[in-house]
Amino acid sequence: MEKYVEPFKIKVVEPIKVIGPEARQKAIARSGYNLFKLHAEEIYIDLLTDSGTSAMSDNQWAGIMMGDESYAGGRNYFHFEETVHDIFGFQNVIPCHQGRVAENLLFQTIAAPGLVIPNNSHFDTTRANVEMNGAEAVDLLCAEGQDPHLVASFKGNMDVDALEKLIADVGVDKIPAVMMTITNNSGGGQPVSMANIRAVGEICHRHGLPLIFDAARFAENAWFIHQREPGYRDKSILEIVQEMFSYGDGCTMSAKKDGLVNMGGFLALRDDALSERIRNLLILVEGFPTYGGLAGRDLEAMARGFREVLEPDYLRFRVGQVEMLGEQLVEAGVSILEPPGGHAIYLNAGEFLPHIPPQEFPGQSLAVNLYVESGIRGVEIGTFMFGGADPKTGENRTARLELVRLAIPRRVYTNMHMNFVAQSIIALHEKRDTLRGMKILKQPPFLRHFSATLSFLGEEAASRTQA
């Protein structure tokens, strides 16, 4: 029980208006049954993402008031730089306003056509930045990570044999860097073990390749190592984090996750010459190197967030809250990706709604029904998001899994909110046979999940008759 208890008390509250199922039905119909088009105020519990949705602490808000808004050399930059240096260990610290800018600056500089970037799993913005610069993004996720039912400790690991083979096949000259995403976001927020990080680091350095971490959820990853990997129970989270990064040469960071801020990020590197080139680009796109697209106060909040996120009480609650939601669902027979990762629960909509085929978007039906019934917003990650016509063959593709992701914002919702989420999903599960499939009425040529409009099957005809 203790691991789930909130390690904070609430000093400021943000009221949420609850609008009731009929108003929600109207809101979602107006939005074309697309949850991205709702007004956030029409939602009771918003689990769309854990990115930039954290609640800051009183200490961070106090830091906001200590912002030094000098154009160059503001004191908050030096505090931020010293903090990143101390925790992550890299001497060159380049601030930017979010993680994808760090990726953009890095890959603009090191990626080119004909080159290959391996990763355990590329996050979508990482892949896009690699590919936009003409290089190939290759995922080398371990076999365990690909089985949605297998309960294993480190399902985010990279397949090290596959990495060796890739290096042998394409040659070191074609690989400007190896990436490692901790925790593995696209792989369900599953952690990477210290043994795997060490092994990948060893391979990289034997071949003279830099290892760059995508560090968005570095503290959650360290917590899993602390809990699950032999030999780490007596180490502090800071010591574990320092060891993780000691095997690498740099990192990209979206501080909107484990920075506990609403906006911010950085790129940090050991390589001085590469950093010099990137700082010159930074001035072009984000600003002077001591603010990088952020206000001084933002840098201060980030510096303070990086310390707070290492607190064991915070991490025990954070990862525990996600786990508790998962446990309640599993106990009630709801199929989720197991074990729960660090930041989200993924409902297995394909198994939740076996009577709805992928082409009728079971995940979207589940997400929309969950919103209408209970005011909870998750996001479909399945055929609605990834399907559609193959650009090469024109064939209609389906996703490997039909999922609904419930990402949990940090320090925002209480365990009672999470109980409500669990009970709502369980209630929907009990009447799952009544849920219907959906069809797309209108869609853009790409990234359709953001703007397409849909309807429930059978409903379209009914509304035409009424009209």
Ligand SMILES: *Cc1c(COP(=O)(O)O)cnc(C)c1O
């Ligand atoms: C969010 C995220 C990014 C991109 O960061 P933004 O701050 O959203 O630009 C990159 N990698 C991972 C693993 C992420 O979760």
